[in-house]
Amino acid sequence: MTNNVQMENAMIDSSRLRQAGFRGELIEPGDPRYDDARTVFNVSIDRRPLLIARCVDADDVSRTVLFAREQDLPLAVRGTGHNVAGYAVCDGGVVIDLSLMKAIAVDSSARTVRAQGGCNWGEVNDALQPFGLAATGGFVSITGVAGLTLGGGFGWLVRKHGLALDNLQSAEIVLADGRTVNGSSHENEDLFWAIRGGGGNFGVVTSFEFRVYPAGTVLAGIVLHPASAAADAIRTWRDMEMEAPEESTIGALLLHMPDDPSLPPALRGAPVAGLGGVYAGPVEEGEKALRALREYGPPLVDKFAPMPYNEAQRMADALWPPGLHGYWKSSYLKGLDDAAIAVVVDAFARVPSRQTVIVVEHYGNSAWSRVSESATAFGHREWPWNIVVTSAWSDAGDAERNIAWTRELMDALLPYRAPAAYVNYLGGDEGSAGLQAAYGSKLERLAAIKAKYDSANLFRQNPNIVPAAQG
Structure with a gap:
């Protein structure tokens, strides 16, 4: 320096x-x-x-x-x-x-959990598992409770029970003037509205209280198809999603298998399409609901199996390990038509890093989409499809070509992208356009609340909402 x-x-x-x-x-x-x-x-x-x-x-x-x-x-x-x-x-x-602040308190009779701001979702669900309960946030166990919740909170239970922030009951918040206050539906209601989607703009949330749900054993896993069949596999999954029950949260992925000697030779380092997720209901019902998905192809590999929910929380961890260079881009999609799928599959054939993963997510016809648009600062529930391109690489010298490829893919998807984005998936270089995509018409209200609680914009190391008085 x-x-x-x-x-x-x-x-x-x-x-x-x-x-x-x-x-x-x-x-x-x-x-x-x-x-x-x-x-x-x-x-x-x-x-x-x-x-x-x-x-x-x-x-x-x-x-x-x-x-x-x-x-x-x-x-x-x-x-x-x-x-x-x-x-x-x-x-x-x-x-x-907040990494030393990891206290977790489970009230199994009330079906709530309170977790401090240094916890990750794996730790929370480990604490809940002995009670046969689960919290809604996180596709990856090492994702932080705080950051994920404040921006939204997608996870394996999103279609059954909504976002993490939809299940937030109350929060303890340290404000810019040093005061510690509580936010809930009956206390500092404007602040509580804002932190449910507005990120860390309004203070430091030191603990969160969530509703939690029965989910002791779930049917979870992934089926893999060769990259040559990726477009057909994703189209088939898309069509199945139109009738999928709320208990089913399944996504489509494009990735490379690890070069692992324990894998069959045909899979070592191979590009594949994966269709995977969680059925959060009785396992026997899940077997019926996912049978068509698991039999289509047939797949190269079917890794679906009953497992404790806290193990399902970790099943995707290996796809996003710490210690890599990364650059992400994301957008909701107007729909997932054949042309959009073709753009994504074609780009993946030219991906510069085997550590990059593309994910297409679907949340529609579910608990997530039934929450009123005005209920929280989180928005865009009218767009049920989302794509997130999680580019990752090991060598710092490879940054330019990986970033360029990511941007080229998102540019190619412009005709199919909705005018909306999930703030937690933004890469950090979107500026005011990213804020507008994340919040749309809610940005004005958020700026007014920001002016009330942080007029000097102390909390600005984030997708920053400028206080209204400064705007």
């Missing part, structure tokens, strides 16, 4: 946080923990904060918010650091790190 930042490193006085009663860990440049503490899921992100404050409770968070505000320093908030745009860390500022 530059000498200027090094000078700033010497000038910051973190002892003031200790004097204010901060009880967690303070990590600064030169600390042997520093590089690990500033590393996030996407290793293309290489930012150097002046201070990482690992908080142990909401009081620590409040003290750190006030410290950053008084020092006029940039402030980032890290739950698990999973967001591909790297919002969890900043240059030359302070990071509020």
